[in-house]
Amino acid sequence: GAGVSQSPSNKVTEKGKDVELRCDPISGHTALYWYRQRLGQGLEFLIYFQGNSAPDKSGLPSDRFSAERTGESVSTLTIQRTQQEDSAVYLCASSLFQEGGYEQFFGPGTRLTVL
């Protein structure tokens, strides 16, 4: 596709359930980023992939959060045993190179609501 896509666009789940959020980056973009944005807040960096590797996972809020990327393409962010505090919009972005100052292109986000 022409841009970054994310699915689902909205997810409502019950506390304690696991959820998977998907990101399809722009074809050829080697760098992929996940962010969390709480209502009315800025963007909180979660994790970054260069290719299929995640050099720094320190932004993940807890061990309930994990992410993977395969084929230098699709990435999945998994949240286990969801809590109400996990409710937010999860944004994915991709860029061509992480060293060259190239801009990030953002997907539309997944709005997660934990009841």
Add this chain to the structure above:
Amino acid sequence: ELKVEQNPLFLSMQEGKNYTIYCNYSTTSDRLYWYRQDPGKSLESLFVLLSNGAVKQEGRLMASLDTKARLSTLHITAAVHDLSATYFCAVVSGGTYKYIFGTGTRLKVLA
């Protein structure tokens, strides 16, 4: 740790007026980005500033970067209602891959 601050956080202005949004960051960087976010939407890239003294303009918006002062400005000229949105700056610390975003400036242009 790199910190990015924007001010003001909220800005309400009349159409036709000029104003400037400021983005300060705490450590050395020569890469700064400005994004726009409409309510309920994702982020749209506005400007990429890659060197000291860089200035870019698009329509009524102009962005500049002063790496020595660790400051970027987003200047709005003769504001129109369509510019109402939240504006974020983001900085990449030298030698890293992390984009650190500012708190955002929520701009409302009154007709």
